[in-house]
């Protein structure tokens with residue numbers, strides 16, 4: 001399927017996301033000849049700049065990026081697709097100027113009236129820009145064209161704000177035209193969870209409470225909060241990583257097979273998983289969730305400051321940079337099986353992986369000879385070194401029956417030597433093609449907030465209760481405990 005000729009309008013074009021993710025992804029798509037034949041990128045932001053200046057900036061950023069293989073001829077022709085309009089997004093009248101620019105570019109480049117609006121702005125603008133687009137009738141095509149709007153995360157800060165944003169957007173665009181982006185769904189290894197589960201008959205019989213002991217989803221980062229103190233203070237790890245990225249990973253692991261492999265059937269199953277999550281009681285909020293915050297330390301040989309000393313962070317901030325959670329999914333497949341999520345910043349290593357821990361044999365002849373409680377784990381490494389490993393026990397040659405846990409490993413680079421496409425490449429292309437499978441639907445998004453809200457509320461009531469500290473560069477709070485055992489250590493809070 002080829003994407004129809006269209007225009008992409010990026011709001012927040014002078015920002016970090018445009019420079020670091022969107023333009024490089026569009027360039028890669030261009031190099032791989034996946035962009036529509038007639039295509040224009042119109043950057044919109046407040047800073048005064050000419051087209052040439054904007055192009056030069058993008059070219060400098062692209063040239064400085066080590067991930068991109070540049071061919072100067074291709075770069076030159078790609079830059080010709082880029083235009084810029086300086087305007088004040090807060091001012092309704094300025095949208096007339098935007099509309100004129102869009103219409104004149106469509107005419108000049110003979111591009112039909114198909115437009116994607118990308119909100120790469122601070123979240124406060126998500127409720128401002130769409131009504132202004134409506135005011136100048138840019139939200140609908142009067143010429144039989146299409147409209148889509150891509151909204152970056154965070155989509156709301158709680159259930160109430162997410163609902164309000166959904167309702168506001170739905171007054172201006174149809175649900176089918178709204179693309180809520182979660183870049184984790186654009187990762188090859190994440191999509192592959194669906195293929196692994198639904199193209200192989202051997203996993204399905206085992207993929208349930210009868211054979212699985214527990215599931216672990218962990219995402220550790222060495223990065224701190226970079227220059228995003230202001231945003232992070234209002235988010236914390238629970239909103240920044242769990243409500244979206246890690247819950248999406250969990251949904252792919254936990255969902256039922258869809259009725260067919262079309263976007264709505266898949267999104268139905270994702271929403272069902274979120275609706276089946278057991279709601280947290282006050283007791284769970286304190287005993288099944290552990291939060292932490294990093295202090296001064298050393299990460300990858302570099303001395304780094306603690307969270308409270310980061311720019312734009314309060315010196316007495318209680319924002320969590322680490323969360324460990326234990327929760328249950330109340331449905332037939334997963335009844336009684338705990339799921340664990342771990343995430344944190346400024347940890348020892350960058351690694352995102354999902355481990356399915358299978359139950360041990362009914363009679364344990366070789367007890368204690370494998371690393372975990374059983375010899376069998378399926379490990380899906382999302383990043384880095386994207387891979388899938390199956391662990392099992394084998395006999396060490398020689399006398400007796402000494403067991404060793406061995407691993408059958410598949411590495412993605414054995415399938416495709418080139419680097420895996422960046423998540424934004426896949427997601428932008430899908431939006432151009434009108435495929436929303438890998439974008440969040442409003443009901444699923446609201447269900448995920450419904451699950452997270454009680455925890456945030458409890459933390460607001462008790463800002464310092466059970467807030468643990470960990471040294472930057474360590475494994476997190478309760479040193480060296482990086483698995484479920486973290487919940488069995490330390491003092492329990494009585495509620």
Ligand code: BG6
Pocket residue numbers: 153221223240241352
């Ligand atoms: C972003 C978060 O959505 O995801 C960041 O805001 C986080 O805080 C990032 O670092 C992680 O993404 P990735 O692709 O590097 O795992």
